[in-house]
């Protein structure tokens with residue numbers, strides 16, 4: 001499939017295609033999303049089908065303003081400061097759905113809740129403003145595989161399933177954060193983190209008290225399907241918390257590498273031990289190493305703090321075969 005630079009003109013065309021029922025991959029600050037009208041059954045069906053995503057896994061709705069978000073949900077007013085502080089940005093809130101609004105039940109997987117976010121990437125914002133109505137946008141990858149952080153990744157995964165005549169891939173360069181949004185369910189008394197992600201939970205604790213983090217171990221029946229144990233998987237086996245690589249492995253380092261790494265291929269998430277840089281590189285480097293067809297990718301220990309929590313979450317799930 002052809003990749004189109006996200007020029008003003010192409011964003012305009014992309015908006016029209018979505019309004020006509022097509023599907024468009026576009027950049028956000030986290031990962032690339034696969035956008036379609038949130039009220040359009042046929043388009044939503046196609047999104048599920050090109051991703052190979054099970055229909056019981058609901059899609060995130062993307063909007064351009066808090067006002068637009070508020071029209072879709074039932075919430076109490078003390079949530080509004082959270083929206084004002086963290087939107088646009090890498091936070092997805094799961095809220096009670098306002099049953100009189102137009103998000104198709106297939107997009108919601110028949111749930112009475114709905115996940116919403118406002119992305120901050122200017123291309124995404126411009127697209128959403130042009131479309132005016134809410135769109136759904138799951139990550140633009142094959143279900144269970146690594147999320148895409150470039151237009152090329154999207155094309156690799158979904159290019160053959162999209163149609164040049166009605167769909168589009170918008171290229172806005174590499175995603176700045178590189179890992180998906182933090183998903184928090186605020187429908188119950190106690191807020192629950194369903195997916196650690198681009199927004200550091202510590203930053204939001206000031207506004208949302210007593211947040212609970214769901215742990216994968218006690219999670220055989222996930223309430224957010226992004227919690228399925230196997231997810232974000234490369235084809236190669238991942239050996240986590242490795243100190244050094246074995247000869248026949250690929251190496252994914254973090255922090256300064258020792259001088260004589262004796263292995264097949266090597267990359268480094270961040271030589272200067274910067275977790276933000278590591279998050280930005282994670283999916284892209286895993287894709288590159290995965291292409292080398294090595295049996296195992298050995299990954300250096302990543303500190304479990306800040307966005308490191310999200311990195312480790314994806315690595316642990318990616319290691320589950």
Ligand code: TXA
Pocket residue numbers: 028030031032033034057058059060092094111113114115117119137138139140179180181183194195223224225226227
């Ligand atoms: O950063 C992101 O969030 C990216 C970009 C494109 O915005 N999107 C993304 O979408 O990661 P997706 O569909 O790959 O992940 C959405 C996650 C899934 O784990 C899904 O199960 C969960 O949000 N989710 C959606 N609606 C939900 C709901 N009503 N209740 C619980 N979890 C929900």
Ligand code: MG
Pocket residue numbers: 138139147
């Ligand atoms: Mg996804």
